[in-house]
Amino acid sequence: MEEDAEADGYYLIVTSRTGWTDDEVIGAYRGLWQIEESFRVTKSDIRARPVYVWKPAHIEAHFLTCYVALTILRLIQKVSSSRPSAAAICGELGRLSCSALEDNWWLFDHRSELTKELFSAVGVEHPTKYMTTGAIRALMQKKPPA
Incomplete structure (x- = not known):
């Protein structure tokens, strides 16, 4: 027991990467949480599962869409x-x-500080609460700053 007690407080990392330095192994291990967190986001927030398609091509398309969504989320973050x-x-x-309100007028129902920030983060002007169809078209045609 005394021999085991000497190792208390230390972690043992087992790897197949024999050519890596200790710092490289520890750095890779510390980065695992990001991979695990991405799987959690994909499963819960993006709702990758359950999959309601059966053909292999459709399943692949579903997961490709989920991973593209994850990539967009990470870029926005x-x-x-x-x-x-x-x-x-x-x-x-x-x-x-x-x-749609009447004739040519539209109401943008949900507004918050985060929505303003999200629009700004991707370089798009935040819509005003009430807009005409023409104003919406003009907003969508504006190119984000490079």
Whole structure:
């Protein structure tokens, strides 16, 4: 027991990478949480599962779409000043909508500081609460700054 007690407080990392330095092995191990967190986001926030398609090509397309969504989420997080969680981004994007009022007028129902930040992060002007069809078209045609 005394011999075992000497190792208390130390972690043992087993790897097949025999040519790596200790720092490289530890760095790779520390990065594992990001991979695990990405799988969690894909399963919960992006809802990759359950899969309601059966043909292999459709399954592949479903997961490709999920991974593209994860990539977009990560890019948005990287450029956002408040570093919102994936769940917060998905929630905000899910709540974005607009309703037809009358004739040529539209109401953008959901607005928050995070939606303003998300629009800004991707270089798109945040829509105003009430807009005409022409104003929406003009907004969509604007090119984000390079």
